[in-house]
Amino acid sequence: MTYRFIVQIERKPGLSDPEGATTARALTDLGFTGVEHVSFGRTITIDLEDEDPDDAMRSVETMCSKLLANPVIERYTIEAVS
């Protein structure tokens, strides 16, 4: 069975995100009121062949902690979509 996972990686709160801050300013300049925070992240879609969905999820968890995200600066969420 092939399972699809959507991994969302974002900058840890509190760390500078110049791209997000600049975009928030631009949105405000365009007249959008109430823009409090904009942050940029990265989406990674992984299709994984595995017999068990829980095993597959655990594998993706390990992928995130080992390679896909840098725990010093990033945090991540994993969503199983199929």
Add this chain to the structure above:
Amino acid sequence: MTTAVVVFPGTNCERDVEYALSMVGLDAELVWHRDTDLAGADSVILPGGFAHGDYLRTGAIARFSPVMKEVERLATAGVPVLGICNGFQILCEAGILDGALVANQDLKFICKPVTVRVESTNSVLTAAATVGQVLRIPLNSYEGNYISDESLSLDGDTSVVLRYCDADGDLTPAANPNGSMASIAGIANSRGNVAGLMPHPERAIEDILGSSDGKVLFESFAASIPSVNA
């Protein structure tokens, strides 16, 4: 004995580093990232470039190259290990040095000479320099903005060895080119045998290049190799 200069796919400063090492009397051996034996090396340099295309994050894939297990072993054993620019990013990704390097604050690639101040001489990078010494060295990076999360104390396991400063040696916001935390340009581990910096000292190795200020950093590296001292 030689300095192993590690070459990843995308590394592009290995020849400059080899030349700089020759200026301070050190032999270099270029080592492909798939090599797993650095037994013949008395020191290691990870040069600059764009290892593995900087895909995912700078240094993220390079840190899992086969050679890195050996680099980590030597770093732990106290052997001098230096990461320059992309090499610094790789050492941070590998957890051999603390912190991370992210996109410059103004989101621009910076390629220009900068001035840095020597903050500590307790490292293979600065042992032959003097505290307060101001060096003019080229910076050439997009992800040069050093950050470290709150759990890391730069006064503990990590020491700051170089900070961006103005020509007089003062730390000012204007003299911090990329937004690095506390104007940090280079750090070392507490033992001092592993160091990393974003500017390129190998590009400031003789006057014809516009500056020879980088030479003292290579002299420091050479002086830190036990067999050279013996």
